[in-house]
Amino acid sequence: MTIDVLTLFPEMIEQALSHSIPARAQKAGLVDIRAHQLRSWAIDRHGTVDDTPYGGGPGMVMRVDVAHAALSAIDHTHRAHRIMLSPDGDQLDQGLVKELSQKKKLILLCGRYEGFDARIEKYIDQKVSIGPYVLSGGELPALVIIDALTRLIPGVLGNQESLKDETFEDNLSDYPQFTRPEKYRGMTVPEVLLSGHHAEITKWRRSQRQEI
Template identity: 45%
Template sequence: MIFSVLTIFPDLFDSPLRDGIVGKAIGERKISVDLVNIRQFATDRHATTDDRPYGGGEGMVMKPEPLVRALQQVRTTARPSARVVLLSPQGRLLRQDIAEELVDPSGQLILICGRYEGVDERFRRHVDDEISIGDYVLTGGELAALVIIDAVTRLIPGVLGCRASAENDSFCGNLLKHPQYTRPRVFEGQNVPDVLLSGDHHKIGEHRFLAAVRQTLQRRPQLLAGRQFSAPETALLQRHGLWPEIEALLNRGERQ
């Protein structure tokens, strides 16, 4: 099985890929791990892979262009069944059944390691799946990629492995991150939402809160059962028709 890993820190993989079960599997040619440096696909002299988010806010966001170029390069030699996975807190929570689903001894996993505050939302159209290794914050997707490589490698026939269950924590605030955007303003025909360019921080805050709630309702609704909503938040959700669904989740959580 082939693992292709897109990262801005390929050196982080040196020791983990040399040692233990994974190192043995590489030595026996049951798997191979190809590391692709995203910085090599930036076009400026500083090899820039991140930029400030539109609408303001903390941190930096990974730009879409270097990510897409790196992925396109990998796809030129990828196996037909290759699957592109973005390591993201908004993805499916990694469990043993998902690790089993990813096993394909003759297949290929292309793992995208995010960094900073995440990736530009418009890159997600190039991804087949999103996976999270748990409800906590990491500095980047590299450790998550290593976890997936380890969990999947153990299940490949001929590789000694074991099965284990995962314990789940909760996200701070019990909401997923709202969609993020950075430069360019238009990418592959998709525009950054106008409100993020308005300079109206109140409207930006409301937009991001509502987007985060919608993301959570769609992807991880169980997280909302543990969140306390303020009166202004509740009023905003009522105005946008989201409160009945959330109230049902909260009532369900109280009964459990």
């Protein structure tokens, strides 16, 4: 799978993905993530990517010609699934994460300021929101999507089994987990987990998963 991120802050993406599971996934060649500087497609030598809104009003709007040039350059036959991060997009949930993890090529277009000129919608496939609140830019949402979907790519997690009982699988929460110390400030570990009786442990864990 390849993921191209179009952003004014590629270093935010690169830095955040240089740790833990996303870093391992890239090193293992299971996902190829590239962060591109949108300014490289600016229309002037000052690297201008935004302008004042027609009709007036506060803030700056990101230019459609710059974003379109970037999309065409990295995906000129439109093979990728092109996502624009936007607070009014389809709300990200585990179902959508699964759907996106099946795509071979993804593009994540990150806005800043007042967002993109509305005409960009002609060149994207989907708008995605990570929640009903407004952030300053699309980089954190892009990272949330990348993190959530890379862990679903077969081979990325050390133990694929850990996905099977995770929260949201079968519309249930994960079961509670415990580790050493066995006693902590008067709190103990459920007896059954110390019993070594695998069938009983499985039964107990199943009983602990809550509907969500």
